[in-house]
Amino acid sequence: MxxxxxxxxxxxxxxxxxxxxxxxxxxxxxxxxxxxxxxxxxxxxxxxxxxxxxxxxxxxxxxxxxxxxxxxxxxxxxxxxxxxxxxxxxxxxxxxxxxxxxxxxxxxxxxxxxxxxxxxxxxxxxxxxxxxxxxxxxxxxxxxxxxxxxxxxxxxxxxxxxxxxxLKTMRVTVQGELGAGMTSKDIIMALIRRIGASGATGFAIEFSGPAIDALSVEARMTICNMAVEAGARGAFMAPDEKxxxxxxxxxxxxxxxxxxxxxxSWRELYTDADAPFDREVMLDAGELEPMVTWGTSPDQAAAIGDCVPDPMNESDLIRRQDLQRALRYMGLEPGAQLSDIQISHAFIGSCTNARIEDLRDAARVVRGRKVASHVRAMIVPGSTLVRDQAEAEGIAQVFIDAGFEWRQSGCSMCLAMNDDVLAAGDRCASSTNRNFEGRQGAGARTHLMSPAMVAAAAIRGRLTDVRAMAEEA
Missing domain, CATH: 3.30.499.10 (Aconitase, domain 3)
Structure with missing residues (x-):
């Protein structure tokens, strides 16, 4: 070429x-x-x-x-x-x-x-x-x-x-800086909400911009991991000194x-100046708020301060029916405050958010606090090496003292293929990548968010803005 x-x-x-x-x-x-x-x-x-x-x-x-x-x-x-x-x-x-x-x-x-x-x-x-x-x-x-x-x-x-x-090529440029309490999970969830669950079908996405450059390698993995939830067949960033x-x-x-x-050789891996992309998307990290899903697709998401949407405001009949079905499955009413939704379970794990930095973020929220009495909270590290490191750093004990179950590594409740399964009607704050119907168990309800947001929900017993927890500390 x-x-x-x-x-x-x-x-x-x-x-x-x-x-x-x-x-x-x-x-x-x-x-x-x-x-x-x-x-x-x-x-x-x-x-x-x-x-x-x-x-x-x-x-x-x-x-x-x-x-x-x-x-x-x-x-x-x-x-x-x-x-x-x-x-x-x-x-x-x-x-x-x-x-x-x-x-x-x-x-x-x-x-x-x-x-x-x-x-x-x-x-x-x-x-x-x-x-x-x-x-x-x-x-x-x-x-x-x-x-x-x-x-x-x-x-x-x-x-x-x-x-x-x-594939066709898409560049997602993320300008600005993430605010306090914000993570790469919020960036990718905001992108999926923006372009839709099929918005990147047929594309490979390259992420760039100052907000991406500022992220750690592990935080970048979260973004590339979840890009597939927008339909992308590939996602990457140019390698750098990090x-x-x-x-x-x-x-x-x-x-x-x-x-x-x-x-x-690696230092030659970058997009040439003036190389054309088939599609360009811009995000401003400074405008983002902590994200949670309310429906049964990763693009059915909103900022934690928002309300459950009303399907009747959707003009497209097919999309309106999809929203209605999602709300029926999730047991939610239009107009309900997302921050009022009570949970029964909290899960931190998966290939999206179970690395050592994710556990550190969650531990900062949990330290000195207790899991709500009606919540079962679980931590499943992404690997045995991550588990060992968390124990060596004292992070594991922070979770145990707060009332979390400290478990061995594996996919676990991300897709409920072992004995970590939710029951019908259970509602879980989850750091995973998919909130499909039955993903964590038949009839179970999943709300996706960052590990720190899951930790905050576990403590409060409901979906919670993690930034408010920091103000109370």
């Missing part, structure tokens, strides 16, 4: 094996992939049935995270027979095909999108694919990650390539002369 190029175009061009047609399809080389026990079984079975090998076993990192229990005492045994079978078959496949596995009792175990970055397995300039839509998380490191289906996992394991269609510092001490990052060479 001639002329100035976006960072996305540079990623795809550098990994294109050949062009397949004039519709944008290419054969794309994939540097690395992450596998889990839930989305991989059929792919491995397909390889076995065809008598194929995994082309590059060392390019795959396998992690048990979706179905494992997160009870406070880590055990390998699982009460759920189906989950136990998935884990055992995963182990069998990893042994057979020579793939490294972080199993349940491994000290490196955790949620795949937390584990892979903290191991240094994801590096700038790489193309990463995995059987999970939130593989977009890796864009925070200047990589390009995207989710794939089971048949694609099989093809990738066998060939280290994928048939891929180029990314290099984050990677420098990671066990699998390059060392010595290789590190020097890598840095020189």
């Amino acid at each position: 001639n002329g100035p190029r976006t960072l996305y175009q540079k990623h795809i061009d550098s990994h294109t094996v050949c062009t397949l047609d004039d519709q944008g399809h290419v054969l794309l080389y994939v540097d690395r992939q992450v596998a889990n026990e839930y989305t991989s079984p059929q792919a491995f079975s397909g390889l076995r049935e065809a008598g194929r090998k995994v082309r590059r076993p060392g390019a795959t990192l396998a992690v048990v995270d979706h179905v494992n229990p997160t009870s406070p005492k880590r055990i390998a045994a699982m009460a759920d027979a189906g989950g136990a079978l998935q884990v055992s078959y995963f182990q069998e496949n990893c042994d057979h095909f020579g793939i490294e596995l972080f199993n349940v009792l491994d000290k490196r175990q955790g949620i795949e999108h937390v584990v892979a970055p903290e191991q240094g397995f994801i590096l700038p300039g790489m193309v990463i694919a995995a059987g999970d839509s939130h593989t977009t998380t890796y864009g925070a490191l200047g990589a390009f990650g995207f989710g794939i289906g089971t048949s694609e996992i099989e093809h990738l394991l066998a060939t280290q390539t994928l048939v891929y269609k180029r 990314v290099y510092a984050y990677l420098a001490d990671k066990s699998r990052a390059p060392k010595g002369e290789l590190w020097t060479q890598a840095l020189a």
Whole structure:
């Protein structure tokens, strides 16, 4: 491609094996992939049935995270027979095909999108694919990650390539500065509300601007993780000195002369001046307020000081019916103050917000306070290493003293595939990425927000502006 190029175009061009047609399809080389026990079984079975090998076993990192229990005492045994079978078959496949596995009792175990970055397995300039839509998380490191289906996992394991269609490009520029109590979760939730749950369908999003530059690498991961909730197939930021510092001490990052060479290459990963984007979106971080969802889609969100919207104010009939259905499911009335909504559960965890910085933010709110008597509050760290670090820093004890359950790492109540499940009618303040009907349990009601906002809700027993908690401290 001639002329100035976006960072996305540079990623795809550098990994294109050949062009397949004039519709944008290419054969794309994939540097690395992450596998889990839930989305991989059929792919491995397909390889076995065809008598194929995994082309590059060392390019795959396998992690048990979706179905494992997160009870406070880590055990390998699982009460759920189906989950136990998935884990055992995963182990069998990893042994057979020579793939490294972080199993349940491994000290490196955790949620795949937390584990892979903290191991240094994801590096700038790489193309990463995995059987999970939130593989977009890796864009925070200047990589390009995207989710794939089971048949694609099989093809990738066998060939280290994928048939891929180029995406359109969108740049989201975030100006200004985040105010006190505001987080990257509020930025991405505000964007999803602005453009809609399908507003980025067919696009790769590049995030830029002074508010993005000011964020830590872990905070950037939250944004890239949730960009898929706007329909994006990829999301990333250009790598910078914060990314290099984050990677420098990671066990699998390059060392010595290789590190020097890598840095020189990574510093070329940026969008060229005057490179055109198919769509531009602007946000002002200084105008944002803490966000919460009120409905059953991540774009059904509002600032905590707002009210539940009235569907009758929506002129589009289909959208009005969607809003009415969402409010029926959530058990909410139009005009109700969001800050008056009582909760029964509070959950801090998931690949979106369960890293050490997230736990630190929540602990600052919780310290010296108690969880409301009617609330069950849970903390599920994103990895065992995060859990160990939180215990070493005294954060875990802050949560325990306040009345939170301090649990082991895993996906847990983000998608309720283990025994961490809400009952019908339960209402949860959650740091996760999806609030779909039944996501955390059949009939359960989910309100998405930042970890600090979840902590505030757990203490107050209702949705709460975390900034008011800071004023009381």
